[in-house]
Amino acid sequence: MLDIKGKIFLAPMAGFTDKVFRRLCSRFGADVTVTEMVSSKALVLGSAKTKELISFSEEEKIRSVQIFGSDAKIMAESVKILQDEFEYDFIDINMGCPVPKVVKSGEGSALMKNPSLAAKIVEEVAKVSRKPVSVKIRKGFDDENINAPEFAYILQESGASFVTVHGRTRAQLYSGKADWEIIRKVKEKVKIPVIANGDIVDFESAKRAYEVTRADSIMIGRAALGNPWVFLQIKEGFEKGYVETKVLPHMKIRVAIEFFTQLCSEKGEKMAVLEARKHLSFFVKGIENAAKIRDKINRINNATELLEFLEELAASLEKKESFVDNIL
Ligand SMILES: Cc1cc2nc3c(=O)[nH]c(=O)nc-3n(C[C@H](O)[C@H](O)[C@H](O)COP(=O)(O)O)c2cc1C
The missing domain is CATH 3.20.20.70 (Aldolase class I)
Structure with a gap:
């Protein structure tokens, strides 16, 4: 049943x-x-x-x-x-x-x-x-x-x-x-x-x-x-009774990287780059400079370059988050 x-x-x-x-x-x-x-x-x-x-x-x-x-x-x-x-x-x-x-x-x-x-x-x-x-x-x-x-x-x-x-x-x-x-x-x-x-x-x-x-x-x-x-x-x-799990910006991008990697193996790199754009625009929502990031993503036409960009973005967000964490 x-x-x-x-x-x-x-x-x-x-x-x-x-x-x-x-x-x-x-x-x-x-x-x-x-x-x-x-x-x-x-x-x-x-x-x-x-x-x-x-x-x-x-x-x-x-x-x-x-x-x-x-x-x-x-x-x-x-x-x-x-x-x-x-x-x-x-x-x-x-x-x-x-x-x-x-x-x-x-x-x-x-x-x-x-x-x-x-x-x-x-x-x-x-x-x-x-x-x-x-x-x-x-x-x-x-x-x-x-x-x-x-x-x-x-x-x-x-x-x-x-x-x-x-x-x-x-x-x-x-x-x-x-x-x-x-x-x-x-x-x-x-x-x-x-x-x-x-x-x-x-x-x-x-x-x-x-x-x-x-x-x-x-x-x-x-x-x-x-x-x-x-x-x-x-x-x-x-x-x-309450939600404890918070997803920090760098984690969002790490999940987006995993998603994109899967998309590449499922659909091939060319199709994955095109299809990832609409999803990535949601993944970066709320992240500082989201409009600029989206613009950059939409101009990248190759999977290796897109992955590199996302890796760098995740690393820089993580660095910023730990800096803020240290101050608090
Ligand atoms: C881009 C997009 C595509 C959709 N495609 C379908 C679909 O193929 N079949 C369907 O039953 N509903 C479709 N819907 C409607 C959603 O399943 C859902 O009923 C609607 O978005 C309301 O729920 P939400 O407020 O949680 O988004 C679509 C909605 C969106 C935004």
């Missing part, structure tokens, strides 16, 4: 939560990891590029593949392919993506406006899936269509094993505050476990999110970017 209660999920984030980043977050305590969303249509068409998105590292504990689409038969077909070719613990269906191209095709968050199709998708997928099926939804499509509780109930009745709720509407995208009250309303409406998502960034917000939503688990997205130890800090907070 898959037990997803009391866990911390790393949210799926297209362009960020590849195997290397998921591995890093797992090492820092993420209990559940989800692939970036993959197109069910592309899977059925046999796209090798799509399949490349679905590979897990040993460190990942509970693993999920997230699929999107709007054709129930194709989605079920894609799950047949997935379960024959990959090892994972549950399938997650994306019903929250706000991207215009996806919404125009009736996929992602558009399904929240089409509950009968959403129900059919879950039914067909659950029928063929040997693993549990979950759905990730939003508060609703827009302010005139806030339906997460009723929608989640329909998904439950159609065979969903649990739901994740991002407390924003599609219209809000990622702006404004996530509404945790709506997540609590979902929790009151359904029997299946509910995962709370949106604006959980540290132990304090995790604690409040549990109190307000009464959810079974929590999911963290943006706060994990350049900050994978957030999982460890939240767990420490729940164990001790």
